[in-house]
Amino acid sequence: xxxxxxxxxTITGSFATPAAxxxxxxxxxxxxxxxxxxxxxxxxxxxxxxxxxxxxGARAMGWAGFNCSLPHKVAVIxxxxxxxxxxxxxxxxxxAVRQPDGSYLGENTDGKGFLAxxxxxxxxAGAHLVVFGAGGAARAVAVETALAGAAAVTVVNRTRERGxxxxxxxxxxxxxxxxxxxxxxxxxxxxxxxxxxxxxSIGLYPDVEGRLDVDxxxxxxxxxxxxxxxxxxxxxxxxDAAERGCVTLDGLGMLVxxxxxxxxxxxxxxxxxxxxxxxxxxxxxx
Numbered sequence: 001x002x003x004x005x006x007x008x009x010t011i012t013g014s015f016a017t018p019a020a021x022x023x024x025x026x027x028x029x030x031x032x033x034x035x036x037x038x039x040x041x042x043x044x045x046x047x048x049x050x051x052x053x054x055x056x057g058a059r060a061m062g063w064a065g066f067n068c069s070l071p072h073k074v075a076v077i078x079x080x081x082x083x084x085x086x087x088x089x090x091x092x093x094x095x096a097v098r099q100p101d102g103s104y105l106g107e108n109t110d111g112k113g114f115l116a117x118x119x120x121x122x123x124x125a126g127a128h129l130v131v132f133g134a135g136g137a138a139r140a141v142a143v144e145t146a147l148a149g150a151a152a153v154t155v156v157n158r159t160r161e162r163g164x165x166x167x168x169x170x171x172x173x174x175x176x177x178x179x180x181x182x183x184x185x186x187x188x189x190x191x192x193x194x195x196x197x198x199x200x201s202i203g204l205y206p207d208v209e210g211r212l213d214v215d216x217x218x219x220x221x222x223x224x225x226x227x228x229x230x231x232x233x234x235x236x237x238x239x240d241a242a243e244r245g246c247v248t249l250d251g252l253g254m255l256v257x258x259x260x261x262x263x264x265x266x267x268x269x270x271x272x273x274x275x276x277x278x279x280x281x282x283x284x285x286x
Contacts, residue, residue, distance in 0.1 A: 006038070011061060012266050013042035015054050015076070016069035020045070021205045021231050023280050024067065027259055030279040031271040039064070039267060048075065055079040055096075059104070064266040065097040070201065073136030080106040089173050090143050092136035094258065097265040107265060109258040110137055111144030114228065117253030118145070118195070122224045125149035127194045129176075132187075132212055134162040137228050138199035142166060145195075146174035154193070156181045189218040196241075198227045203235035211236045221245030230255040233286050252280055 014024055025043040032039045046054045051072050056079075058066055068076045073092040077083065080096055081103035087093045093106035118124060127150045131142045134157040142153050153176050157163030163180045170178035181187065189196055196219075202210045214237070219225060225241035226249035233250040242248050256276045263271040 010037070010039035010267065011042065011063045012039060012065055012067075012262075013044055013058070013063065014067040014069060015044050015046040015051065015072055016067075017045055017047055017071065019043050019069075022069060023231060023283050024069075024255065024259060026283060027256065027276045027279045028263065031259070031263055031276050034272060034275045035269050037267055037269060046072065048072070051075055052079050055104070058096075059102070062102075063098065065095065065104070065262070067262060068094050068096065070136075077106060080104045082106070084108070086111060086140075086144065089169070090136075090139045091169070092139050094136070094140075095262045095265060107261075108140050109261040109265075110228075110254065111140035112261055113256070113258030114141045114197075114226075114254040115144045115148055116257040117249060118224075118226065120253065121247050121249055122195060124195070126151050128152040128154070128190070128192050130154045130156060130189060130193045130196045132156045132183075132196075132198045132202075132214075133200035134159075134166045135199070138197075139166055139169065141197055141199050141228065142170060143174065146170055146176035146178075150176050150195075152177040152179075154179050154181060154190070156183050156187055158183045183213060186213050186215040187218075188215040189220075189223065193223065195224045195226065197225075198229065198235070198237050201229070203227065203232075203237060204229045205231045208232050209236060211240075216240045216244065219244045219246050222247065224249065227251050228254055230280065231284065233281075233284050252277060252284075252286075255280065 028041040084107040087108040095107040096104045167178045225246045230251035238248045
């Protein structure tokens with residue numbers, strides 16, 4: 001006997017502002033189509049004062065889960081029912097997952113996504129990581145890389161208080177040596193640094209010519225320079241680094257890998273990252 005057809009698709013999505021330039025919807029839905037998953041991904045513009053309503057709406061409609069991007073990665077925690085291990089340590093959530101009882105568990109797939117991308121060009125074990133920023137993305141990158149064996153993490157941030165919070169977190173939860181540099185003028189990358197990561201929004205569309213305040217002459221050949229920004233993939237930082245012989249890593253890898261992990265959480269399917277990367281690469285013409 002033929003199974004009755006269901007016209008009720010699984011719903012997932014994203015809450016962010018601004019949302020229009022986020023290509024995640026195209027990437028996730030390409031994976032859904034490729035794997036024959038009856039699901040949709042809705043990209044939603046959600047202002048900070050509407051975040052609680054958005055989460056309550058997702059609950060009411062039975063969404064399988066949703067991503068949270070800027071500026072909601074920390075604020076969303078108050079609207080969830082629990083946190084996974086990484087999200088609890090990092091204190092930031094980019095992926096909410098509906099549980100069998102209808103509750104939402106907050107996960108952080110950003111750091112794991114970055115780590116998977118980083119390992120295509122460098123082993124984090126024993127590395128000295130310089131991370132610009134101290135927000136949700138920076139916390140995810142720094143913590144996951146430290147847990148993967150980085151020997152030292154230098155946090156470079158404009159404000160002392162927030163930067164020190166991340167340093168304290170690293171010192172408490174990981175074995176990496178952690179230190180803070182309060183950004184004042186062009187930062188010179190130390191000679192012993194092996195990996196530099198821009199985990200700020202500098203250079204993110206529409207401010208595509210925004211430049212991280214780093215001394216370009218300190219970007220030496222062989223240094224790994226990564227940017228978490230996916231749009232545009234080739235930021236001014238990465239262009240400067242490539243010109244000086246650095247190994248560069250764009251934000252598409254992190255974007256794709258965290259998407260793969262999110263789809264696994266929501267559907268149980270191991271999505272093909274090549275399909276997802278090809279989609280976003282086509283969007284950006286790279």
